[in-house]
Amino acid sequence: MSRYLARKLSIYLLTFFVAASIDWAIPRLMPGDPINGLIARIQADPTAAQEMHGYYTESFGLDEPLWRQYLNFWLGLAHGDLGPSIAYVGSSVSDLIRAAIPYTLALLIPAIVLSYIAGNRVGALAARRKVLDNTALPVAYVLTATPYMWLALVLAYFLAFRWEIFPISGAYDFALQPAWTWEFARSFLEHWFLPFLTLFLVSFGGWAIGMRNLIIYELEADYANYLQALGAPNRLVRKYAYRNAVLPQMSGLALALGVIVGGALVTEIVFGYPGVGTLIITAITNRDYFLLQGIFLFIIIGVLIANFLVDIAYVIVDPRTRTGLQGS
Amino acid sequence: MATVEPQQETVVAGAVVAPSVTPQGRRRSETLYFAFRNKKLVAGLSLLVFMLLFAIVGPMLTDYDPFEFYDAFGQPPSKEHWFGTTAPGQDVYAQFVYGLRSSFIVGAVAGSVAAAIGMAVGFAAGYLGGIVDDILSILTNVVLVIPTIAVLIIVSAYLSVGSLLWEALLIGVTSWPWAARAIRAQTFSLASRDFVSLARLSGQGPWRIIVKEIAPNMSSYLFLTFILLFGGSILIAATLDFLGLGPSEVMSLGLMLNVAVSNSALVLGMWWWFIVPGIGITAIVAALYVMNVGLDEVFNPKLRRT
Numbered sequence: 051m052s053r054y055l056a057r058k059l060s061i062y063l064l065t066f067f068v069a070a071s072i073d074w075a076i077p078r079l080m081p082g083d084p085i086n087g088l089i090a091r092i093q094a095d096p097t098a099a100q101e102m103h104g105y106y107t108e109s110f111g112l113d114e115p116l117w118r119q120y121l122n123f124w125l126g127l128a129h130g131d132l133g134p135s136i137a138y139v140g141s142s143v144s145d146l147i148r149a150a151i152p153y154t155l156a157l158l159i160p161a162i163v164l165s166y167i168a169g170n171r172v173g174a175l176a177a178r179r180k181v182l183d184n185t186a187l188p189v190a191y192v193l194t195a196t197p198y199m200w201l202a203l204v205l206a207y208f209l210a211f212r213w214e215i216f217p218i219s220g221a222y223d224f225a226l227q228p229a230w231t232w233e234f235a236r237s238f239l240e241h242w243f244l245p246f247l248t249l250f251l252v253s254f255g256g257w258a259i260g261m262r263n264l265i266i267y268e269l270e271a272d273y274a275n276y277l278q279a280l281g282a283p284n285r286l287v288r289k290y291a292y293r294n295a296v297l298p299q300m301s302g303l304a305l306a307l308g309v310i311v312g313g314a315l316v317t318e319i320v321f322g323y324p325g326v327g328t329l330i331i332t333a334i335t336n337r338d339y340f341l342l343q344g345i346f347l348f349i350i351i352g353v354l355i356a357n358f359l360v361d362i363a364y365v366i367v368d369p370r371t372r373t374g375l376q377g378s
Numbered sequence: 379m380a381t382v383e384p385q386q387e388t389v390v391a392g393a394v395v396a397p398s399v400t401p402q403g404r405r406r407s408e409t410l411y412f413a414f415r416n417k418k419l420v421a422g423l424s425l426l427v428f429m430l431l432f433a434i435v436g437p438m439l440t441d442y443d444p445f446e447f448y449d450a451f452g453q454p455p456s457k458e459h460w461f462g463t464t465a466p467g468q469d470v471y472a473q474f475v476y477g478l479r480s481s482f483i484v485g486a487v488a489g490s491v492a493a494a495i496g497m498a499v500g501f502a503a504g505y506l507g508g509i510v511d512d513i514l515s516i517l518t519n520v521v522l523v524i525p526t527i528a529v530l531i532i533v534s535a536y537l538s539v540g541s542l543l544w545e546a547l548l549i550g551v552t553s554w555p556w557a558a559r560a561i562r563a564q565t566f567s568l569a570s571r572d573f574v575s576l577a578r579l580s581g582q583g584p585w586r587i588i589v590k591e592i593a594p595n596m597s598s599y600l601f602l603t604f605i606l607l608f609g610g611s612i613l614i615a616a617t618l619d620f621l622g623l624g625p626s627e628v629m630s631l632g633l634m635l636n637v638a639v640s641n642s643a644l645v646l647g648m649w650w651w652f653i654v655p656g657i658g659i660t661a662i663v664a665a666l667y668v669m670n671v672g673l674d675e676v677f678n679p680k681l682r683r684t
Contacts, residue, residue, distance in 0.1 A: 057604055065520045068524075197635075199639070203653075308527065312526075319621075330621070333624075334535060349525060353528075354523065
């Protein structure tokens with residue numbers, strides 16, 4: 051078991067190393083000087099621009115040899131220093147990300163967990179009931195094919211703009227300050243619900259379809275036929291099929307993480323939810339490359355940690371990985 | 379995407395039973411027979427063909443230019459502007475049909491590129507094994523864990539993607555890993571079959587065996603993989619365009635959503651502006667996914683539930 055996890059962990063460390071190196075290399079490999087772009091935004095006169103160019107090149111350490119820059123990058127990373135933000139003058143990239151992360155996680159974690167549980171349940175039910183298979187499955191197909199931002203727009207249009215059941219944007223009422231009060235909690239939940247629902251619905255569709263297909267495959271397996279031939283009750287056979295089908299669904303969960311994170315980013319933009327997605331769109335429109343690079347690293351770290359958690363869960367569910375046999 | 383991945387039995391059933399028992403011609407007509415009886419396949423394919431025709435014929439039916447501004451600001455659908463106009467006065471129908479074209483082009487190109495890389499890596503790793511497999515598997519696993527969208531955001535922010543083909547190429551080279559892994563597993567199980575051993579004994583090289591023996595026996599599986607890559611690429615492209623990182627000179631459905639949101643179409647209540655492009659994306663991708671499951675049932679006799 052520890053060997054299995056150690057192997058996974060080494061892959062993740064390698065991945066992080068590669069991703070961080072890409073993150074460092076891309077701005078330096080691409081044509082154009084990021085500092086020029088930055089100064090063009092401020093629109094200073096030529097002499098001042100010259101001076102600023104020198105100042106920024108020095109303060110970002112861009113005048114040093116490449117290997118030195120690469121080393122500095124890792125040293126800075128080790129201290130959690132991702133550089134200054136250009137869009138938000140005076141704030142550091144890591145402060146901005148730290149402020150945005152809780153909002154994104156508050157959407158992502160419940161959406162991932164609940165859609166996974168609900169999707170698997172409904173999918174397993176659909177595999178055994180014809181009525182459900184013909185009604186719920188078409189809906190699931192449409193849901194899983196829906197772009198996140200579009201479903202967000204549709205929900206916002208009907209539930210917030212047309213019928214005014216939920217607020218249309220933000221994370222809480224503008225009149226309130228974040229505090230541990232009932233009033234704030236209520237406002238927070240009201241604003242949280244629609245972006246959460248968007249993420250939940252789209253990923254729910256994927257899980258339901260996956261589970262339904264897997265159960266049908268499992269019921270064709272030899273052990274299922276054998277059990278049936280022995281006269282085992284259908285309930286028991288389905289139970290075993292479900293247990294086996296959960297394993298590929300779990301590996302699927304690790305794969306789907308990146309997609310759901312992408313979905314969270316665009317959903318936040320639609321709802322003006324102050325998480326990482328909104329930070330990204332600000333960074334893109336303001337050409338704040340340092341911020342963009344910092345967010346990239348944070349997304350990678352988050353996805354890697356989540357992957358590792360899924361691996362640990364996999365070890366608990368699949369006994370083969372524990373006894374040293376190859377699972378998955 | 380990965381959750382609707384076709385399962386392993388697909389190939390096994392097609393490869394072992396069919397060629398030895400029934401002659402080629404009868405097998406094909408049998409497949410066609412089941413294809414036309416499969417409601418999912420028929421529904422998915424009809425919708426896909428309809429959308430494709432819409433993308434091809436649609437632009438010919440209108441004189442409006444997707445980027446041109448006309449003298450109608452934020453009009454709901456009418457006789458002059460079938461799908462209404464945007465707040466600055468662009469024709470939504472024109473934008474929609476040209477956007478549909480972009481979606482099909484990006485999906486086809488990115489799907490092909492990803493399928494080609496996935497096949498090359500998957501076949502090589504699965505058939506050659508040993509150190510090649512080890513290296514390619516590590517590469518696949520590393521690229522697999524890095525979220526495609528995060529890489530695309532950072533790369534296209536610096537590159538400022540100018541054309542549709544560039545965008546498609548970028549999506550293709552980042553979204554192949556799950557396909558490579560699936561194809562590797564299939565190749566691995568086929569490589570130990572008798573007919574492959576026979577080919578090896580008769581002195582054929584690995585490349586020839588992969589092309590002549592292994593690939594044809596998992597052609598249905600490869601086709602299903604391509605369909606999923608096609609649909610996935612369309613969704614990724616829409617996300618990139620929505621973030622404003624796609625080509626800005628080419629109309630796309632994601633770009634329509636981007637402009638609609640940044641012009642607060644939502645609060646202005648201009649539903650036609652943002653509902654229409656999303657229906658296009660959803661229809662194409664849902665058609666592909668439904669088709670995929672239908673085809674899976676046609677290729678794999680075990681799954682045919684009547």
